[in-house]
Amino acid sequence: MPNPSGQIGRLLLLRRRPATPSAAAAAAAAAAAAARRCFTTTEGHRPTMVHKRSLDILHDPWFNKGTAFSMTERDRLDLRGLLPPNVMSSEQQIDRFMADLKRLEEQARDGPSDPNALAKWRILNRLHDRNETMYYKVLIANIKEYAPIVYTPTVGLVCQNYGGLFRRPRGMYFSAADRGEMMSMVYNWPAEQVDMIVVTDGSRILGLGDLGVQGIGISIGKLDLYVAAAGINPQRVLPVMIDVGTNNEKLLEDPIYLGLQQHRLDGDEYIAVIDEFMEAVFTRWPNVVVQFEDFQSKWAFKLLQRYRNSYRMFNDDVQGTAGVAIAGLLGAVRAQGKPMIDFPKMKIVVAGAGSAGIGVLNAARKTMARMLGNTETAFASASSQFWVVDAKGLITEDRDDIDPEARPFARKVKEANRQGLREGASLVEVVREVKPDVLLGLSAVGGLFSKEVLEAMRGSTSTRPAVFAMSNPTKNAECTPEEAFSIIGENVIFASGSPFEDLDLGNGNIGHCNQGNNMYLFPGIGLGTVLSGSRIVSDGMLQAAAECLAAYMTEEEVLGGVIYPSISSIRDITKEVATAVLKEAIEEDLAEGYRGMDARELKKLSQEEIAEFVQNNMWSPDYPCLVFKDN
Ligand SMILES: NC(=O)C1=CN([C@@H]2O[C@H](COP(=O)(O)OP(=O)(O)OC[C@H]3O[C@@H](n4cnc5c(N)ncnc54)[C@H](O)[C@@H]3O)[C@@H](O)[C@H]2O)C=CC1
Ligand SMILES: CC(=O)C(=O)O
Numbered sequence: 243m244p245n246p247s248g249q250i251g252r253l254l255l256l257r258r259r260p261a262t263p264s265a266a267a268a269a270a271a272a273a274a275a276a277a278r279r280c281f282t283t284t285e286g287h288r289p290t291m292v293h294k295r296s297l298d299i300l301h302d303p304w305f306n307k308g309t310a311f312s313m314t315e316r317d318r319l320d321l322r323g324l325l326p327p328n329v330m331s332s333e334q335q336i337d338r339f340m341a342d343l344k345r346l347e348e349q350a351r352d353g354p355s356d357p358n359a360l361a362k363w364r365i366l367n368r369l370h371d372r373n374e375t376m377y378y379k380v381l382i383a384n385i386k387e388y389a390p391i392v393y394t395p396t397v398g399l400v401c402q403n404y405g406g407l408f409r410r411p412r413g414m415y416f417s418a419a420d421r422g423e424m425m426s427m428v429y430n431w432p433a434e435q436v437d438m439i440v441v442t443d444g445s446r447i448l449g450l451g452d453l454g455v456q457g458i459g460i461s462i463g464k465l466d467l468y469v470a471a472a473g474i475n476p477q478r479v480l481p482v483m484i485d486v487g488t489n490n491e492k493l494l495e496d497p498i499y500l501g502l503q504q505h506r507l508d509g510d511e512y513i514a515v516i517d518e519f520m521e522a523v524f525t526r527w528p529n530v531v532v533q534f535e536d537f538q539s540k541w542a543f544k545l546l547q548r549y550r551n552s553y554r555m556f557n558d559d560v561q562g563t564a565g566v567a568i569a570g571l572l573g574a575v576r577a578q579g580k581p582m583i584d585f586p587k588m589k590i591v592v593a594g595a596g597s598a599g600i601g602v603l604n605a606a607r608k609t610m611a612r613m614l615g616n617t618e619t620a621f622a623s624a625s626s627q628f629w630v631v632d633a634k635g636l637i638t639e640d641r642d643d644i645d646p647e648a649r650p651f652a653r654k655v656k657e658a659n660r661q662g663l664r665e666g667a668s669l670v671e672v673v674r675e676v677k678p679d680v681l682l683g684l685s686a687v688g689g690l691f692s693k694e695v696l697e698a699m700r701g702s703t704s705t706r707p708a709v710f711a712m713s714n715p716t717k718n719a720e721c722t723p724e725e726a727f728s729i730i731g732e733n734v735i736f737a738s739g740s741p742f743e744d745l746d747l748g749n750g751n752i753g754h755c756n757q758g759n760n761m762y763l764f765p766g767i768g769l770g771t772v773l774s775g776s777r778i779v780s781d782g783m784l785q786a787a788a789e790c791l792a793a794y795m796t797e798e799e800v801l802g803g804v805i806y807p808s809i810s811s812i813r814d815i816t817k818e819v820a821t822a823v824l825k826e827a828i829e830e831d832l833a834e835g836y837r838g839m840d841a842r843e844l845k846k847l848s849q850e851e852i853a854e855f856v857q858n859n860m861w862s863p864d865y866p867c868l869v870f871k872d873n
């Protein structure tokens with residue numbers, strides 16, 4: 243969150259003080275006159291009433307426009323003399339900011355490197371702290387360039403270094419020490435309306451493990467995409483960190499660590515903290531959507547089961563990733579020139595059986611089973627298309643301590659033996675014997691798809707074998723695109739969780755690097771759910787999101803190896819996904835309405851009107867005309 247004075251200013255907004263009738267009438271008349279002027283001087287936006295003036299406005303990133311305050315606004319808001327006299331357009335402001343940012347790149351002798359990315363993050367973060375409108379304008383206009391800074395991979399580095407990088411607070415922290423207080427402390431947040439919360443407990447940040455309180459960076463990064471891609475108003479997002487301690491011994495001993503220096507709570511004590519948080523935020527903001535992010539698998543599934551039927555929530559790693567993977571897998575089928583209905587014939591080896599891997603496996607099995615008629619036999623037949631390898635090797639029914647979530651995917655021992663495989667077989671053995679169509683990694687182990695594994699993929703029975711190296715950040719990718727294309731061949735379909743540049747294959751051909759990341763779904767799932775007012779995020783709504791993403795790519799693109807959209811079109815794809823989610827919520831009779839649009843009205847909307855409703859509710863980073871109004 244912004245500086246303390248800004249926060250206090252907004253808190254004051256919430257406390258209404260009755261004005262004397264004459265003062266109130268004068269203020270209303272002045273505001274109305276100013277509003278009339280605003281309508282004639284700006285692009286027709288409704289003016290925004292602010293209850294502060296002078297330096298308080300300049301220090302408030304929600305309202306600050308910096309040098310873009312017009313002279314009339316400067317007069318109206320007591321800003322004259324507090325800014326350099328040259329009034330700049332928002333375009334000029336961005337030119338000046340970008341020139342400064344580009345200088346950094348020119349001066350970096352070794353080309354892009356991690357410290358360089360971190361320096362860019364610092365500059366963008368400072369802008370975020372002083373002027374949110376301009377920050378999001380820069381981010382949206384340069385999403386391809388800056389998503390890798392505010393999101394994966396750099397956000398991982400930011401989380402790892404958060405102790406040193408922390409300047410101004412952003413978001414809320416609920417800690418184990420706050421038990422019994424959450425219901426009141428939730429009112430310390432200055433915004434009366436919150437649409438989206440992204441919450442983490444920091445226990446598994448990307449593939450970087452337990453980063454404790456420093457994991458707040460991932461909630462902030464995900465919400466940046468909510469604003470940039472889904473057009474959620476930045477004043478209505480809330481990043482949250484639930485600090486129940488950390489089991490990262492280095493952080494426990496680090497003198498500058500900002501979180502609770504105790505081991506993580508577990509069992510009922512842990513659940514009590516999360517329960518209290520959920521009750522508190524839904525009490526204050528009954529319409530909010532809560533996205534669970536980067537909880538270790540152990541809790542990801544349990545919390546999802548605990549809350550999914552009673553709260554408007556979803557788990558991005560389990561459910562968002564699943565939808566993105568399904569869309570990519572269907573793309574891989576189409577890339578072979580086959581119809582999607584051939585999906586149940588695909589042989590898929592999955593490396594990693596954590597929250598993401600299991601989420602993908604469940605969704606893929608369900609999709610296959612549905613295509614096969616949704617019978618018990620269909621489910622059994624679908625299950626036999628997957629081979630799951632975790633840290634202990636191939637999972638079979640022979641394993642003693644098999645994780646209950648992975649059990650449905652354990653290979654039958656006899657069947658495995660017939661294939662020349664056994665419990666604990668290595669990834670390379672599995673790939674050699676199975677000759678899969680798809681090799682999908684959600685293991686958090688960089689380089690897991692070694693030369694031997696990729697060479698084994700050359701034996702794939704598919705005409706277009708697919709490699710999904712989905713672990714984040716970049717250094718955790720199971721392989722690089724160079725490795726995949728050079729070892730398997732030019733016809734490979736490649737996707738990775740963090741972005742890679744497309745490859746010049748040297749013969750006029752391009753090796754396309756798709757980014758297979760849940761960022762293509764979670765903003766649309768969140769936006770569609772907010773606008774529907776549904777009390778839950780149903781399986782049908784998630785399925786609609788995945789199908790929408792799968793259908794987004796044209797035949798030509800898919801045949802060319804492009805199975806995911808470019809990040810440059812993330813705002814468009816998010817709008818489509820949100821429309822599909824909202825439509826499904828309406829069809830399932832779950833939609834209860836949002837603000838001025840009630841359930842009955844939502845039901846009457848045509849597909850085009852639903853899309854229009856979504857579009858009209860997406861915030862854009864344009865400066866509103868500000869009008870002062872006394873409390
Ligand atoms: N691209 C995307 O949209 C997403 C990517 N991810 C990434 O997926 C990775 C895993 O996330 P979670 O499932 O939540 O983690 P997790 O820690 O719950 O699971 C990791 C799994 O990998 C397995 N594993 C470890 N070493 C292995 C090895 N040598 N061979 C095969 N399997 C091995 C573990 O046994 C475990 O089953 C992370 O890097 C995360 O960033 C997660 C969500 C979305
Ligand atoms: C992308 C994402 O959610 C993850 O890597 O955890």
Ligand SMILES: [Mg+2]
Nearest residue numbers: 448535536559
């Ligand atoms: Mg995640």
